[in-house]
Amino acid sequence: MKTLAKHLAALSIGLCALSAGASAEELDVMTSGGFTAAFKQLNPAFAQRSGDTIHTVLGPSMGQAREAIPQRLERGENADLVIMVGYALDELIRQGKVDPASKVELVDSRIGMVVKQGAAKPDIATEEAFRKTLLNATSLAYSDSASGVYIQNQLFRKLGVEQAVAPKAKMIERIPVASVVASGQYEIGFQQVAELLPVPGVTFVGKIPESLQSVTRYSAGIPCNAKHPAQAKALLAYLSSPAAQPVIQATGLDSIPR
Structure with missing residues (x-):
């Protein structure tokens, strides 16, 4: 736990580079189960340094359940960033719901x-x-x-x-x-x-x-109708940064070589 606390402190310091003058926004982030534990530990430091508020919505990457991310987007729920199983994100890109240029592969899950x-x-x-x-x-x-x-x-x-x-x-x-x-x-x-x-x-x-093993790769992308795409891009860059990897690994996920 001490090691994890040190990693989180280091992340917080690293986020000082974010513009303190930027206007604060409320970001809606949808994430599926495999990345949830990591995201819960990583997002407070980003929110503190950026000034943005992060509203997290949990849901499966696929399926017909009302809570599933594709179903939420289909109903018109707002999302500034979606984090989900890679091939499910690819399907949303194919449907024109997520900007293909925004896709970032985050982690592998075993x-x-x-x-x-x-x-x-x-x-x-x-x-x-x-x-x-x-x-x-x-x-x-x-x-x-x-x-x-x-x-x-x-x-x-x-x-x-x-x-x-x-x-x-x-x-x-x-x-x-x-x-x-x-x-x-x-x-x-x-x-x-x-x-x-x-x-x-x-x-x-x-x-x-x-x-x-069956390795599941988690990716993230910005929906085409996101209200705050610039802030979402900054959050995504943070989640995929080298500094975030010790925290990600501590939650049981595997980093992707970059």
Whole structure:
């Protein structure tokens, strides 16, 4: 925590370069789950130094739920910046809703695993060890987002355990997977690392083997009808800056080489 505090302090100092004379605005930022923890830690320093107020709206990157970012934009809700799964942002660009020139790739997000706090940490260091852990588990939970769809439709099949785990595996809708592991409803849970780490009552086991990973890239862009595109561009530059990377990595995300 001390290290993270130092990183945040350094970011705050670095933001002194922002123009103190610029008029303050209220920015509407829509972000999906994988980047939420990082954004919550990064945006206060930007707001303090820029003078802008940031109003954050959370929602899935895709889907038909009312809260989903594409649905919000379709209803005409204002957004100065959207942060979401890269291919979902590309679809909004294709539809003419986001300025293609504004797109910035922010981070990569990998899948991790948790167990209930106090439980033994299973071995998932290799494909074979991971396979045995899945077979030995009494129950498995995974998300209803991109990572969970990959686990259900591809990962189990790759490991040859699809039929064996089907009766004990469950896709969890809407709520964090780690929460149902913390409550003891499921023995192990899978979701993007950045969405597992903030949840109390669980122990983070680690990322699944790299050979089995499905890496989700998060990108951001400025909607074509944004009210404050200049301020949004400054925020986006800040989020993708080298100085922001230690904070981003501390929340379980992986920096993109630039």
